[in-house]
Amino acid sequence: MRRLLLRRLLLALPTLLVAATIAFVLAHLAPGSPAAALGGDFGAPGLVEEIARIQGLDRPLAVIYAEWLLRLAHGDLGFSFRAQAPVAELIRDRLGVTLVLGVSAILLAMLFGIVLGTVSATRSGGRVAVAAFAVLQAVPVYLIAQLLVLVFAVWLGLLPIQGLEDPRATPLGLSALLAERARHLALPIVALGLGQLGFVALLTRARLREELCRLYVTTARAHGAREAALRFRHALPNALLPLLALFGSRVGALVGGALVIETVFALPGLGRLAVTAAVARDQPTVIGVVLVAALVIVLANLAVDVLQIWLDPRQREAA
Amino acid sequence: MFFTRLILATLLLNLCAPLAGAQTRGGTAVIAVPSDPGHLNPAITTSAPVQQIAASLFNGLVSLDETGAPQPDLAQSWTITPDGLRVTFTLVPDARWHDGQPVTAEDVKFSFESLLFRFHARTRAGLAPAVEGIDAPDPHTVVFRMRRPHAPLLRQVDVLEAPILPRHIYGEGDASQHPANLRPVGSGPFRFENYRKDDTVVLVRNETYFKPALPHLDRLVFRVIPDANTQIQALLAGEVDYVVRVTPGDVRRLQNRGVTMVDTRGGAGGSNCIMTVGFNLERPLFADLRVRRAIAVAMDRQQMLDLVLFGRGRVAEAPISSGIPWAHLPGALAAHPFDAALANRLLDEAGRPRGPNGERFSIDMFMYATFTRYAELMRQQLAHVGIALRVRFVDAAGLADAVFARRDFDTTLISYCNGLDPAIGVRRMYDSANIGRVPFSNAAAYRNEEVDRLFTAAGATVDETQRGEQYRAAQRILAAELPYWWLVEAVLTTAWRNNFEGFAPWSGQFAERAQRLR
Numbered sequence: 001m002r003r004l005l006l007r008r009l010l011l012a013l014p015t016l017l018v019a020a021t022i023a024f025v026l027a028h029l030a031p032g033s034p035a036a037a038l039g040g041d042f043g044a045p046g047l048v049e050e051i052a053r054i055q056g057l058d059r060p061l062a063v064i065y066a067e068w069l070l071r072l073a074h075g076d077l078g079f080s081f082r083a084q085a086p087v088a089e090l091i092r093d094r095l096g097v098t099l100v101l102g103v104s105a106i107l108l109a110m111l112f113g114i115v116l117g118t119v120s121a122t123r124s125g126g127r128v129a130v131a132a133f134a135v136l137q138a139v140p141v142y143l144i145a146q147l148l149v150l151v152f153a154v155w156l157g158l159l160p161i162q163g164l165e166d167p168r169a170t171p172l173g174l175s176a177l178l179a180e181r182a183r184h185l186a187l188p189i190v191a192l193g194l195g196q197l198g199f200v201a202l203l204t205r206a207r208l209r210e211e212l213c214r215l216y217v218t219t220a221r222a223h224g225a226r227e228a229a230l231r232f233r234h235a236l237p238n239a240l241l242p243l244l245a246l247f248g249s250r251v252g253a254l255v256g257g258a259l260v261i262e263t264v265f266a267l268p269g270l271g272r273l274a275v276t277a278a279v280a281r282d283q284p285t286v287i288g289v290v291l292v293a294a295l296v297i298v299l300a301n302l303a304v305d306v307l308q309i310w311l312d313p314r315q316r317e318a319a
Numbered sequence: 320m321f322f323t324r325l326i327l328a329t330l331l332l333n334l335c336a337p338l339a340g341a342q343t344r345g346g347t348a349v350i351a352v353p354s355d356p357g358h359l360n361p362a363i364t365t366s367a368p369v370q371q372i373a374a375s376l377f378n379g380l381v382s383l384d385e386t387g388a389p390q391p392d393l394a395q396s397w398t399i400t401p402d403g404l405r406v407t408f409t410l411v412p413d414a415r416w417h418d419g420q421p422v423t424a425e426d427v428k429f430s431f432e433s434l435l436f437r438f439h440a441r442t443r444a445g446l447a448p449a450v451e452g453i454d455a456p457d458p459h460t461v462v463f464r465m466r467r468p469h470a471p472l473l474r475q476v477d478v479l480e481a482p483i484l485p486r487h488i489y490g491e492g493d494a495s496q497h498p499a500n501l502r503p504v505g506s507g508p509f510r511f512e513n514y515r516k517d518d519t520v521v522l523v524r525n526e527t528y529f530k531p532a533l534p535h536l537d538r539l540v541f542r543v544i545p546d547a548n549t550q551i552q553a554l555l556a557g558e559v560d561y562v563v564r565v566t567p568g569d570v571r572r573l574q575n576r577g578v579t580m581v582d583t584r585g586g587a588g589g590s591n592c593i594m595t596v597g598f599n600l601e602r603p604l605f606a607d608l609r610v611r612r613a614i615a616v617a618m619d620r621q622q623m624l625d626l627v628l629f630g631r632g633r634v635a636e637a638p639i640s641s642g643i644p645w646a647h648l649p650g651a652l653a654a655h656p657f658d659a660a661l662a663n664r665l666l667d668e669a670g671r672p673r674g675p676n677g678e679r680f681s682i683d684m685f686m687y688a689t690f691t692r693y694a695e696l697m698r699q700q701l702a703h704v705g706i707a708l709r710v711r712f713v714d715a716a717g718l719a720d721a722v723f724a725r726r727d728f729d730t731t732l733i734s735y736c737n738g739l740d741p742a743i744g745v746r747r748m749y750d751s752a753n754i755g756r757v758p759f760s761n762a763a764a765y766r767n768e769e770v771d772r773l774f775t776a777a778g779a780t781v782d783e784t785q786r787g788e789q790y791r792a793a794q795r796i797l798a799a800e801l802p803y804w805w806l807v808e809a810v811l812t813t814a815w816r817n818n819f820e821g822f823a824p825w826s827g828q829f830a831e832r833a834q835r836l837r
Contacts, residue, residue, distance in 0.1 A: 031725075032716025036758055038495070040365030041589065041715070043723070043747070043758035044444035050437065054495050082357040083516055084496055090516065146548065154552055161553045167519055167540040168347050266544040268517035275545075276355055276517065281716045 005306065012298045016291065023290035024068065027283040028061055034081040037280040055081055068287075077291070078284035082277060087288035090273060095292070097164070098269040101188055101261065102254050108193035110247075113200025118236060120201065121208040130205065136198030141257045145191040145264040152187060160184050162266040188265045192257050196250065203246065207239035214238075241312060248304035251297050346835030347538040348819060351550045351559040355517045355543045358500040360489075361482045362430060363438035367589075370479055371563060372520050372541050374827030376417075376505035379478035380408050380427065380461070385583070385825045387739040389473040393422060393483055393506065394461075403468025403781045410459040414529040416485045417510045424455035429486035434494055439481070444757075445743050446475045449778070467779040470786055471740035478507070478827035480743075508534040508831045517543055535821070535834035554578065554814060561815040561822065567629040570812055577817050582631065582810040583825040584642040589736025589744065590825070591640035594623075594693065594806040596684070597722075597731045597762035604680065605729070608801065609669040614730075615655050615804040617662035617704040618697060624807050627692045631812065635805035638797045639745055639790055640737040642808070645783050646790035651798045652805065662704040673705045681707035685721050686732035688712040693732060693806070719758035731762050734809065741790050746774045749797065765802035769793075 035052040052058045071078055077087035120129035136144075153161045160166070165180050172180060211217065212235050220234055221227075259271025270289055277285035309315045354368040361373035381389040381397075394408040414422040436447040449469035454462040463472070475481060488504045489497055503511050508530070509522035520541040524534055542559055544550045551569050553559045555576055565573065565580065573580060584590045596614070598605040605611055620634045633641065637651035666672075671679045686694060694710040701708045711728075713721060722731050738744035747753055749770050753760035770793050777789035797803075813824035821833040 030716075031720035032714075032718075033720075034716075036719040037716050038364060038366075039438075039440055039758070040369075041367055041759065042365045042440035042444070042744075043719075043753075043760050044440040045753070045757050047438070047440050047443055048719075048758065051495065054493065084358050084500055085516075093516065149549075149552060154556065157556070161556055161558055162544055162549050163542060163558070164518065166558070167349055167521070167542060263545050264549055266542065266546065266549055268515065268543075272355075272517050272545070276357075279714050279716070280357070 004309075005302075008302050008305065012295075012302070015298055016294055019294035020072065020287060020291045023287045024065060024283070027281075027286045028064075030278075030281060032281050033057060034281040034283065037282075038081060068284075077288040080277070080282050080285045082280040082282040082285065087284050090285060091270065091288055091292055094268055094270045094273050097267055098258055098262070098271065100185065101192060101267070101269060102251075102258055104185070104189040105193035105196060105254065105257075106247075108189060109196035109200050112193075113197045114204050114240070116197070117201035117204025118208060118231070121205045121212075122231065126205070130202065133198040133201045133205075136194050137202065138198075139195070141191060141195050141260050142264060144194050145188070145261060148187050148191050149264075159187050164267060185267075188261045188267060191264075192254070192261045195257065196254065199250065200243070200247075203243050204239065207243060208235055211235040211239040237311070241308060244304055244308055244311075248301040251300040255293050255296070343834050343837055344535055345537045346535075347540060348536050348561055348815075348830060348833060348835065349540045349542055349559040350561045350563065350830075351544045351553060352541050352563055353543075353545055353547070353550070356520070357516075359503045359511065359514065359520070360484075360494070360497065360500040361478070362434035362484050362489075363495055363500075365440045370827065372522075373503065373505075374478045374482065374507070375509045375522055375539060375830055376503050376507045376511055377478055377482040377484065378414070378506050379481055379483065379827070380476040381473055382826060382828065383474065383477045383739065385823070387474060389477070392478065393427070394476075397473070399781075403470075404465045406463040406465065406472060408461045408463075410461065411529050412459060414506050415527055416488075416506050417504050417525060418485075418488075419527075420485065420487060421458070422483070422485070422506050423458040424461045425458070426486045427461045427483050428453045428455045429490060430483045431481065434484060434489065435481050438495065441738070441743055442475060442481055444747060446472070446481070468781045469742075469778065470781050470783070471742040471778070474739045475743060482827075508828060509539050512538075519543070530831075534831050536830060539830055554816065557816065560819055561813070563813060563824075565812040565814045567627070567631045567812070570629065570631065573814055578814050579817055579820075580812055580814045581822075581824055582812050584640075584808075584810060585736065585739075585825060590739060590811075591642035591737035591744070591808070592734045593635050593638075593640055593737065593808050594690075595635075595733055595735045595748075596697075596804040596806065597733060598802060598804075599726065599728055599730065599762075600764050600766075600802060601726060602729060604682070607669050609665045610671065611801045611804070612655060613662040613665035613669070613704065614701065614706065615801055616658045616665075617706070618700050618804065618806065619657045620806050621657070622700075623693060623696055626696060628807060628809060632807050632809045635808055638794045638803070638805055639741055640808055643737060643739065643741060645787045646741050646777075648791040648794040648798075651791075651794045654798065655801070659700075659703050666704060666706075677705055678707050679705035681709055682729040683709045683711050684730045684732055685711045685713055685718055685728045687714065687718070690732055690734075697732075722762050723758045723760070726764070733759070733762060741774075742778045745790075746778065748803065749793070750774060763802040765800075767796060767800065770796055 033052065035048045035055060035057050038051050039047050068078060080087050080090055083090055120126050149161055152159045160183060164184050217230060217235055220230055258269060262269040262271040274289040352368060352371055356368040356372050359369065359373040361370050361377060378393045380392060380394040382392040384390050393410055393414055395411045397406060397408045399406050410424060416422060431453055435442040449465055449467060451464045451466045485504055488499050501514060508525055508528050510525045512521040512523045514520045522539040524537050544553060547566055550562050551572060554562050570580060598611050600606060624630060624632060624634055637648040639646050641647045666679055673679050698708045722728050735748055736744050747760040749765050750761060751766040751771055754764045773789045773793040777786045780786045815822055818836050819833055820836060823829050
């Protein structure tokens with residue numbers, strides 16, 4: 001087990017390097033330069049060239065790449081042209097928001113998705129449920145977000161529309177601050193989680209029904225096992241294993257969804273950082289965010305693999 | 320009609336102030352801005368997100384009122400010699416930086432020479448070439464020695480065009496990456512408190528502001544809200560108090576909802592903007608005036624005004640905005656009314672007949688994705704005369720690259736902001752010296768010696784009547800040669816909640832006199 005972990009972690013390094021290099025090349029292939037964005041909305045003779053010279057953007061790409069690689073080897077993600085701050089610091093400041101958003105949304109989707117999927121697998125009204133899950137999964141997260149805002153913030157006035165806290169409020173104590181943050185994050189988390197919830201519920205339902213037709217279930221039923229035990233103790237764990245594997249691959253979709261949610265709810269997260277950086281051709285920041293996203297996806301998949309081995313006695317022994 | 324509304328809104332604002340009785344102090348205003356500024360140094364960029372926020376931290380030599388006329392700011396008075404070659408500003412005696420140091424003439428000299436003339440695109444292009452040198456004979460006197468008379472000078476030294484920064488802070492080190500860009504020290508009505516990137520910028524009242532009793536507000540919080548719909552919802556719910564820019568489509572949503580809306584012709588980032596189609600004159604197709612004129616008359620600009628701007632603005636009448644009345648030439652474009660039949664005839668004459676599928680030729684048009692509604696209308700209108708329009712959506716960096724650096728495009732749609740003087744934002748579009756590498760300048764690659772001469776002469780003339788004649792002469796040539804096609808003059812609508820008054824959205828220091836009503 002430990003050897004496997006170590007091997008996977010070592011394999012992750014070249015994966016990340018390739019991801020970062022692709023990001024570097026794409027970021028520099030995009031038309032336009034950070035110098036023009038820094039200059040602003042007007043032009044003046046020689047201005048862009050002067051900014052480029054000051055920022056070291058007039059050097060050959062190979063030199064910039066070599067310097068970037070060298071810095072990366074020292075754990076330095078570089079300096080943002082646009083924000084005039086180290087990229088690592090920019091990412092660190094925003095990672096919290098995006099992680100809370102993403103992890104809460106996953107937990108919400110898993111918890112309610114599995115419960116609803118299991119319930120719907122056994123009830124006769126399954127078709128309606130399937131339709132509802134399919135709609136949840138298909139509707140763009142932007143639309144879900146707008147609808148939630150309309151109902152819970154605008155019509156009912158229960159929750160705030162945007163932001164992390166009320167800028168007019170006087171400084172709060174820790175517990176009050178956490179409560180305030182939770183109030184502000186409730187809608188974004190639900191909006192991001194709902195689409196994933198539809199996906200989890202659909203998959204749980206399909207897998208469970210498939211599992212319930214297996215021979216071992218029939219055997220257990222013949223032995224006189226109760227229906228509830230059959231479902232929850234015997235069939236469900238087997239049904240969930242492949243779901244876990246699939247969920248690892250959904251982390252990417254979640255990262256994309258977080259970008260939209262952060263924009264709609266005006267939250268200072270990684271997705272927003274990536275968008276503003278891309279528009280300003282702020283290459284170091286773009287590459288840094290891609291690198292972090294790649295790291296999250298690699299780690300999530302690794303965690304899923306480990307969890308799977310740990311949960312599945314067959315794989316546990318093989319490892 | 321449009322003017323009347325603008326003036327009415329302004330009048331109402333002015334009337335409200337005395338009627339409201341005693342002036343109130345205190346309160347926080349939350350301002351919704353669409354983009355994170357990145358940094359807060361307004362002297363090293365013309366980026367609107369930076370200027371929108373940072374202008375409240377600084378002062379110019381003058382401030383500009385709603386008519387564009389200069390009023391005292393850091394300079395309490397100024398004199399210009401009859402030959403226009405020496406302009407002397409007298410600074411207010413008691414202005415101080417937020418750290419307590421006095422504001423001196425050396426700071427002014429430093430700001431222009433080391434920052435504005437190098438990094439502020441409009442000031443570098445529009446003012447620097449006219450200035451021979453800046454002297455600071457005593458701490459409260461600044462003298463601009465001019466190479467030639469420069470009429471627009473006083474409109475180019477407000478807080479948006481030329482913010483004054485403290486030399487003792489920004490004088491050391493690389494200005495473009497200075498630590499103070501993130502912790503600015505200014506002289507303006509508000510002091511910097513903190514900046515959380517992509518989230519909020521908090522400014523607090525400058526207790527020692529040199530203008531007595533100002534500002535009224537205690538705090539100014541800028542909230543970065545990228546989604547326009549979220550901004551409107553937050554305004555209606557009272558989460559924010561002020562929205563910098565309301566789209567024409569949202570104006571109706573805000574009517575009778577406890578919100579004040581004011582149309583202006585500008586603010587941070589530019590004023591008197593005209594949506595303009597630029598023809599790449601280096602392409603043989605557009606070297607033919609008949610083709611350019613055909614495209615111009617094939618466009619129903621009234622429809623654009625009605626359907627895209629919901630009537631808020633006006634169809635462009637001339638190459639120079641009607642917001643600069645002394646230079647504007649009313650009716651300059653009257654010879655090119657919307658006429659699809661004429662367009663078809665011109666294209667036939669130009670030897671561009673319709674093919675078997677009814678299409679004559681196809682052209683591309685580079686623009687921002689926010690102009691998509693213009694694109695849809697133009698695609699339909701041009702299809703009627705057999706021209707297929709392929710729209711290319713790009714962002715600012717992509718536009719600068721394709722149109723100005725590589726010049727690989729047929730046509731482009733750009734909102735050209737004229738500014739308060741044609742020397743600031745108009746000349747750059749036609750100046751043959753700007754062809755090529757200067758972004759957001761002469762997209763068409765237009766070259767006409769007489770037009771170059773007229774713009775140069777008008778910039779160096781002091782008498783406004785005489786300048787107006789020169790600009791009108793240039794517009795007559797432009798209207799005949801059509802290097803561009805001027806579509807509509809857009810207005811900028813700003814909205815704030817009715818429990819505030821006194822905002823000045825046409826000015827950089829829009830909140831200097833704002834107050835919260837009890």
